[in-house]
Amino acid sequence: xxxxxxxxxxxxxxxxxxxxVMAILSLLVAxxxxxxxxxxRASGGFYEEAQNDQLARSALAAAQIELLAAGxxxxxxxxxxxxxxxxxxxxxxxxxALAQYRQGQPLGRGSFxxxxxxxxxxxxxxxxxxDALGRLFEVACGLEDGDERSTLVDSILDWTDSDNVxxxxxxxxxxxxxxxxxRHCRNAPFExxxxxxxxxxxxxxxxxxxxxxxHIEDGILMGGGLYRFLIGDNCPEAQASVxxxxxxxxxxxxxxxxxxxxxxxxxxxxxxLPSVLYLVAEGFVPxxxxxxxxxxxxxxxxxxxxxxxxxxxxxKLAVSKSTxxxxxxxxxxxxxxxxxxxxxxLVYGVPEETNEL
Numbered sequence: 225x226x227x228x229x230x231x232x233x234x235x236x237x238x239x240x241x242x243x244x245v246m247a248i249l250s251l252l253v254a255x256x257x258x259x260x261x262x263x264x265r266a267s268g269g270f271y272e273e274a275q276n277d278q279l280a281r282s283a284l285a286a287a288q289i290e291l292l293a294a295g296x297x298x299x300x301x302x303x304x305x306x307x308x309x310x311x312x313x314x315x316x317x318x319x320x321a322l323a324q325y326r327q328g329q330p331l332g333r334g335s336f337x338x339x340x341x342x343x344x345x346x347x348x349x350x351x352x353x354x355d356a357l358g359r360l361f362e363v364a365c366g367l368e369d370g371d372e373r374s375t376l377v378d379s380i381l382d383w384t385d386s387d388n389v390x391x392x393x394x395x396x397x398x399x400x401x402x403x404x405x406x407r408h409c410r411n412a413p414f415e416x417x418x419x420x421x422x423x424x425x426x427x428x429x430x431x432x433x434x435x436x437x438x439h440i441e442d443g444i445l446m447g448g449g450l451y452r453f454l455i456g457d458n459c460p461e462a463q464a465s466v467x468x469x470x471x472x473x474x475x476x477x478x479x480x481x482x483x484x485x486x487x488x489x490x491x492x493x494x495x496x497l498p499s500v501l502y503l504v505a506e507g508f509v510p511x512x513x514x515x516x517x518x519x520x521x522x523x524x525x526x527x528x529x530x531x532x533x534x535x536x537x538x539x540k541l542a543v544s545k546s547t548x549x550x551x552x553x554x555x556x557x558x559x560x561x562x563x564x565x566x567x568x569x570l571v572y573g574v575p576e577e578t579n580e581l
Contacts, residue, residue: 272509275334276535277560279507283336284537286329287503290322291340291552298494303572304458305491306340306501312493319491334509341502341569342494345466346456349420350384350413352469357381359469364450365430372425379424386411395424417454432564438574443475444468451568459573501541501552502569508534535560538569 290296296308299315309318328335352360357377361367367376371393378394388411390396397409407422420426429435433449440446445461453465464475542555558565 276507279336280535283338283505287338299491338505343456503539506536
């Protein structure tokens with residue numbers, strides 16, 4: 225009897241050991257499966273991003289074909305949309321065809337789209353006078369005349385002039401060298417809009433418009449920060465703002481405009497190339513469907529909301545200064561452009577529901 229009890233005890237111990245090993249193996253297998261799924265998701269994300277990148281570059285190639293078409297003429301509408309057509313006689317039909325083509329061309333599992341934009345009312349920070357700078361801060365940031373605004377205006381002018389003599393409220397090399405960490409005063413024109421953040425008194429709130437919502441007041445666009453006016457907004461209220469900034473004249477006070485001026489609508493041929501042109505190219509993958517062989521068709525209206533992921537390239541084109549190479553050259557190239565910058569480039573006026581003032 226003692227021998228049987230010993231044998232049963234050993235069998236029970238072996239069974240417990242086997243069950244323990246199986247439990248451990250099950251946990252290891254489950255953990256391995258979770259890790260494998262995570263790796264697959266990560267690799268899928270990398271693959272999708274690479275695919276979106278290639279789709280965006282396909283959009284760039286398509287845009288380049290349109291831009292470099294032989295004998296192409298530029299047509300633009302009041303909102304800044306630009307098209308290049310090969311014949312004035314067929315401009316209307318060409319624009320309609322290009323608009324359809326640009327909406328979203330299927331390619332592989334995804335699609336690509338692009339658009340050209342001009343900003344005729346963009347202000348150049350390097351060309352503004354002291355008075356114009358003061359009015360810019362008034363319009364874009366709500367700053368009334370006073371020490372703070374004078375400090376910003378004089379500091380901007382000191383930053384761009386070639387001497388080291390500070391204006392009454394300005395700052396020159398000695399001021400910036402005393403900062404921690406120190407920096408140099410450029411004493412030359414601004415190279416980028418973002419460089420304004422290096423100027424004495426400037427804040428990101430003023431530049432980007434944080435806490436300064438854009439609104440329409442007395443027929444002009446107010447608020448939104450400096451960036452909005454330096455990149456340019458094509459709405460009529462922004463045009464009035466630019467007139468006030470440059471000339472100090474409100475729309476209601478401008479007697480030079482006839483009340484029966486015809487409002488231009490639709491696309492018009494552009495006689496002289498604008499100095500700056502923006503190109504927005506994007507690649508995007510529509511959401512997965514049960515039928516993987518039939519991707520969801522993408523349209524201009526559905527793409528932004530329906531796209532599972534996207535890659536956006538923003539190109540700033542500038543008129544070539546070379547007499548031998550007429551046309552545009554790349555001035556700035558933004559890979560996977562930041563939403564904030566893209567929003568400023570695409571902005572047009574203030575929706576009525578958000579204009580509470």
